[in-house]
Amino acid sequence: MTRPAPDEPHTPTRTEHDLLGEREVPTDAYWGIHTLRAVENFPITGRVIGQDPHLVRALVDVKQAATLANLELGVLDAERADAIVAACREIADGALHEQFVVDVVQGGAGTSTNMNANEVVANRALELLGHARGDYAHCHPNTHVNASQSTNDVYPTAVNIATRRWIMALCAELERLRDAFAAKAAEFRDVVKMGRTQLQDAVPMTLGQEFATYSVMLTEDLERLRESADLLLEVNLGATAVGTGLNAPVGYADLAVRHLAQITGYDLVSSPDLVEATQDVGQFVHLSGVLKRVAVKLSKVCNDLRLLSSGPRAGLGEIKLPPVQAGSSIMPGKVNPVIPEVVNQVAFQIVGNDVSISMAAEAGQLQLNAFEPVIAQRLSEGARNLTHAVAVLTDRCVTGITTDPALLRARVENSIGLATALNPRIGYEAATRIATEAALTGASVADLVLAAGLLGREELEELLKPENLTAQKIQTSPTTQETSR
Incomplete structure (x- = not known):
């Protein structure tokens, strides 16, 4: 977007x-003098608020709700109010977003963002009223569009709403990824492989169990994200400057919040203590922590995918990721796990964002936190990037994963970890002797057990059936498991 x-x-x-x-x-x-000065003062990130559609829409949703409340309370006349509401609705539908030109990171606790919105709405309302842009005697950015408001209640309320919209978009993509992992879990249900602890062969499991874990994990994280997003439903609209409601008429706060709930479709409520709500950004700190949790766990999953697909011949090679591009400018035939790699990098960003948000929250002083712009920018960037990364992971990686069941089964049969599965039947001491001999000679555990006469072939084959090796008979479906973490 050009400045x-x-x-x-x-x-x-x-x-x-x-x-x-x-x-x-x-x-x-459509913007005015305050926006002009802000553009000059804050050439910081190169990303402007008009590039965040959720924030722009949230700002004009707040302006519309405030105007409707002011109309009912007699603060605004019907002609001006109707024009302001019409302008807000046009912008909410996507018009004039290019006029929101202030950098997302700015000094002033969001005042420049609020004034950018006030000026754009006022000038569009002036056009609707038949007047020229800048003819503020008929509709003024502060006197009329910002009536009964302060940046200190408008901006936090808009950030709450915009952030919740970003999180809901992320949840939708996480649901798709969860379902993709669940589908792979069903597809790989009978593919026996070796489980590993500390990268060493442990005991047999199925590839389906491995992928079901990722589905369950995402179910847990979705619950935590939605809980955190619900904290954003409490807003401080009507607090004005410090929470006392100065310059707002009696009844305005409840009325404005009620209108805003109808406009957004969210169950918004007014904070029981507007002074506290105006200075507290704890909801963002909490949400950032949960977003970091999701990112860290997704990054761990992507580490697993890269490790399981390593090779294709000299690594684990247990799964094959779909090839999406050539992997090298010098090594013919090389294909890299680029999709998990990009998700890893987004996760690293979110961990860093959490540190920035924590510092910004801590730096707030007295009745206002002046650093909400960087909090809003870090949260929206993290949620946006992770939403895109999860979509790519689902569509260009997980849904196309394949495996070689015979190869994985052969590795199980050749692994000394198989001795652990036979432990209950032949005893720990015998299993230890078999495992040690297998490690020294390279012989398979099954062959050594048969040679030692510890089990007959029929009994051994029964013990080595997939359902017996992996205890699938006692497992519940990953889609019906209850989670509480």
């Missing part, structure tokens, strides 16, 4: 003023 260049020659301008003086603003701009 405005109001001082370019031959650009038609209009004159606007603020407490610092007058400036020329492009005639065709």
